[in-house]
Amino acid sequence: MRFLKSLLLLPVLLVAVAASPQPPPQTPAPGPVRVIGNADGGCIAGAVRLPDTAPGLQTIRLGHSSFWGHPDTVAALLDLGRRAQAAGMPDIYMGDLSGPRGGPLQGGHVSHQMGLDADVYLDLSPRPALTAAQREALEPPSFVRPDGRDVVAERWTAQQTALLRIAVGLPGTDRVLVNAAIKRHLCNTVTGDRAWLRFVRPWYGHASHMHIHFKCPPSQPQCPAGPPPPPPGDGCDASLQWWFDLLDHPAPPPAKPAAPRKPPHLPEACRAIFEAPR
Numbered sequence: 656m657r658f659l660k661s662l663l664l665l666p667v668l669l670v671a672v673a674a675s676p677q678p679p680p681q682t683p684a685p686g687p688v689r690v691i692g693n694a695d696g697g698c699i700a701g702a703v704r705l706p707d708t709a710p711g712l713q714t715i716r717l718g719h720s721s722f723w724g725h726p727d728t729v730a731a732l733l734d735l736g737r738r739a740q741a742a743g744m745p746d747i748y749m750g751d752l753s754g755p756r757g758g759p760l761q762g763g764h765v766s767h768q769m770g771l772d773a774d775v776y777l778d779l780s781p782r783p784a785l786t787a788a789q790r791e792a793l794e795p796p797s798f799v800r801p802d803g804r805d806v807v808a809e810r811w812t813a814q815q816t817a818l819l820r821i822a823v824g825l826p827g828t829d830r831v832l833v834n835a836a837i838k839r840h841l842c843n844t845v846t847g848d849r850a851w852l853r854f855v856r857p858w859y860g861h862a863s864h865m866h867i868h869f870k871c872p873p874s875q876p877q878c879p880a881g882p883p884p885p886p887p888g889d890g891c892d893a894s895l896q897w898w899f900d901l902l903d904h905p906a907p908p909p910a911k912p913a914a915p916r917k918p919p920h921l922p923e924a925c926r927a928i929f930e931a932p933r
């Protein structure tokens with residue numbers, strides 16, 4: 656009877672495994688490349704790793720970060736490094752992409768789960784090649800004033816603006832997220848062609864880095880439909896002002912503590928990817 660009972664429990668346990676927020680193995684699942692996702696997140700098979708050093712870029716904080724992505728994502732980031740270098744910039748520093756099989760990263764981001772996202776630091780101060788220990792310890796600075804209303808004037812240069820523009824122009828870029836103060840600074844300072852500003856959108860945080868979100872490659876039928884494209888225009892409008900109204904009128908604190916986060920409900924097909932042998 657007890658045996659029968661444990662058999663009956665088995666499907667429940669398997670579902671619990673599928674919904675578990677535990678990170679999947681630290682090796683990629685074998686290809687072909689598949690991107691699978693829903694609103695709670697997803698996973699990827701056939702991911703490739705961004706090299707720690709490539710022309711124009713270096714990964715940093717390797718102990719805290721994951722550098723795996725869809726092959727198109729990694730190719731676009733290598734392109735970013737080359738284009739930044741050709742524009743005369745020092746090496747750019749790369750933060751999180753995704754885990755080797757996707758899924759939730761440390762910190763519980765809903766994004767960064769399908770190999771289609773990358774954090775790129777805005778710090779472009781020239782310095783000699785970093786040792787491994789220095790790369791690990793690097794804490795790139797914030798470009799936003801503590802009051803959240805503007806960029807740090809002495810830190811922001813034309814190079815940061817140029818790097819954002821290069822990121823928007825990469826193959827497959829869907830949008831680039833930055834702090835609202837950075838977006839407003841671009842609105843106030845970019846002259847000439849402003850069409851690219853449409854794809855730089857304000858978001859929480861993102862004061863030291865930009866977040867590049869890439870479109871799901873068309874060959875991936877299990878990829879969720881992303882958000883609709885940004886509305887036409889440069890985005891220097893009421894949708895941006897909303898963020899500053901929020902600073903003027905912060906929302907009242909919630910009356911009672913928020914309920915504990917429920918674990919993400921990842922697509923069933925991700926279980927096979929998380930459990931696949933290397």
Ligand SMILES: [Zn+2]
Binds near residue numbers: 767772773865866867
């Ligand atoms: Zn990010």
